[in-house]
Amino acid sequence: MPIDASHIERLARLLEIYGVASIEIEDKDQSLKLVVETGASSPAPAAASSPRQDPHVVATADVAGHFLAGHPWRTKPFVEPGQQIHAGAIVGLVKVGLIYAPVLSPAEGILDAVLAETGAMVGYGTPIARIRPLVEACST
């Protein structure tokens, strides 16, 4: 039976609920590996960071699926490096089944880079975009 996106969504959900780190499924003509990322899902604002700390914050996926940098109807990605974005701005989508789950910027700032590639499989907590918070960007 072919593995479709709805199966992947269900599996990912079960992995997260039961605390399983990863699963690999092989069929005669397809294979699937799901890895649950355990990175910080809501990075702390960098306003109070010391000079040695990485000043960036990271937007992460909150569901498992395929990453899309832009809406399929549109040619331009949601955001581009160097762009100023507000807290809560959409930096990309995770497509799972018929759902487009937004990946949101945790802080206002300048987009440093989009870390995921369109079409790539991402998991819960996968870093999607790196943002330099505005307070940090202004003080340097």
Place this chain on the structure above:
Amino acid sequence: MIEILSVLGPTSVQDLGRFDQYRFGVGTSGAMDDVALRAGNILLANDENAAGIEIPMTPFKLRFCRNMAFALTGAEVEAEIGGRTIPPWWRSQARAGDTLSLKAMPRGARCYLTVSGGIDVPAVLGSRSTQFRGEFGGLHGRPLQPGDMLPCAAPDPPAGIGELGIEPADIVLARPNAVADDITVRVVIAGEYDAFDGATQKLFWRSSWKITPQSNRYGYRLQGPAVKPASPIEKRSHGIVPGVIQIPPNGQPIIQMRDAQTSGGYPKIATVIRADLWRVGQARLGSRLRFEQTAYPDALAAETDISAYLDRLRTNVRLLEELRRCR
């Protein structure tokens, strides 16, 4: 409440339609793209028949008078609220005082705004849809105007209802078009098909039909080669439904749409199947249609495809909400 600030063209309140009044000569009205209206309501966990606003032209602007969740489905629009851009086929939150602006419509012909709980105008003859001809339903039976205040049944949005998008119907239900830029719709032959000779029937199937500016919620007037019956047909008026393709004396087809009269006398060559009528509803003025003959069982099977899409949407949205609640 929602306040309409600016509007262009016949914007109206529509639900899925009024289906029990045919015997009184009252047509269905209802959303021209019922799939988009249902999808918006699914995103908001509304009854799928909840009324929304059908917006056929931009610019369009409204103000939310209280906090509520809303969704935009149907045609692609460039939408902004409170400095945020809203992607197509999307659910979001409005705060009291927020202004939603729809600036351009690069794809499709009608956008649907649905709100949590639905637009709460009174139901008339079993539906909230605007019946333009009879001037009832919707808001006072007429197109929306600046200054109109629309009541909403929206409860305060539950905390769990966050930003979310869904895959547009025309990606999931895409069909191969015989010619690029022409929209192919499936039709079944209708009562007077055999009154057209073989060459004329071929002409009907082979032609690309341009949607003229004289097209609206009542019907789409098409332009192409003249398609005329072998001998003039004079029929008494008889029942017709949205989707029927009539051939008036000039040989230029008319597709009856959601605000069509319930009866007519022009010969009927074919009928657009219900599962493709939403595609016609999203076809823009000046674009082209082609007709593909299909059999009745296949027309029914096509409805199953739409049901399957909507079922998957319901399941997927529910699963994602559950997933987010698990965290």
